[in-house]
Amino acid sequence: MTRPRIVLASLTGLAVFGLLWEGLVRLFDVKPFILLAPSEIVAELGNAPARYTEAALVTARHAALGVIIALVVAVLLGAALAASRFAEQAAQPVLMIILVAPWVAYFSSIAIWLGAGDPPVVFLAAFVTTPAFVFAAVAGMRSADPAARELLASVDASRWEVLWRLRLPSALPAILAAARYTVGLALAAAYYGEGGNLSTAGLGAIGDRAAAAQFGPALWATVISTVVLGVVFLAVITIAERVLLHWHASQRDTALPRSVR
């Protein structure tokens, strides 16, 4: 499909979704706290745009910082694990535990440990996104062309150089694919952490107060703001893929003629 048609299709889908939502809420007279009509959410956002923009920027910072920290940890850890099957096997269950453990259960411990403010929020966002990045980094690094590995060995490249020149670029497609999923996870973690920690700003803090006060419009305004952040994050990753992976088959138009498809 051509780009204008893709945009058109996406907008159509969103419009249909919004109309259905609005229609359902009006038709069945749903309670504002359960589900709010999109028009009312938009009105709430319009009432205090600065408040939501500022909060969204805080949440974006928490989530982005978490993802970046997770990325750095995962690349270093991934390089170590890619070098040793034993270490990889040893790390596997620990990473799985992190992946499946519910934040609700342990976030208060993190908050007590790291105190009030940003650190526990960023920590949570980084903590929950690390496993997916590690899995992607290890798989991607292992996929590095063995012939290229041998070529680098023939001029006695150091481990560091092999990582930098071969393993990391080879892992980039998998890492960026994982990032599509982890940015959503990081936003959810940031939102949750902001709501559950003392003296933090951000969408989660507003949402938490709105929920306590049973004030639907503010709660739903933070939900929509978080969704918008997610879309922006995905757009950033798509751009990063276009720039960093221009050499990769995933970024090429390899469509076969219709008759062969």
Next chain:
Amino acid sequence: MTAISLSGVTKRFGRIHALAPIDLTVDDGEVVTVLGPSGSGKTTLLRLVGGLEAPTSGTVTVLGGDAGRARAAKQIGFVPQAPALLPWRTVAQNARLLLDVNRRVPVRGGPSPDELLADVGLSDFAGAYPHELSGGMRQRVALVRAFALGAPLLLMDEPFAALDEITRADMRHLLARLCELSATSVLFVTHSIAESVFLSDRVAVLSLRPGQIVGAVDVALPRPRQPELEDDPAFFAVETRLRALLHEGAGR
């Protein structure tokens, strides 16, 4: 001086006896080909010389020292069977990869990568990425990459095996020209008789299981080697002798 000297070299992988005792020398500036069927241990032999594998017994001397030292000094230009170009590097960047890697070690440097690319007809593709090239073009980049290192020894592992017959012929003519220009020592392995005759000063024939040298033939054909040489009766004569040696090796 001898570039490579193998004496009594064997290699086992568990129960597999890949190489029986091998004795082989490559003199300075000499182009030697090891000719053998698939599985006869050609890649193993190259890896031993390149210091990427240790022999089970025997000694490997490369450029007057052990193979690992030559490798650490970046004195070996390696051309693998697959071109192994890095897809995120342009042709020009791939051509200088071996110069860029491990810069702690000073290298003499050969002809500039750009000159070499022009020489093999790839100037217009210097900014292209590997996925935009044909198989023959990729392998030409791999040759340029090795020659640009300016190493005193080149090791080549059937670099043209994956190419079609017509491209292969062009590639061996190109390689012969590059070798004659550079005067480095070359150890080339292949299963193609025509390739071995056209390129080499000497051809050693390897038999199958265990890999063992059943005979060597001096190729006393004039240099520089021209493509027309392949129609010469003298060329056929060498090919015939090598074919006989291969049969002999297979018959044992």
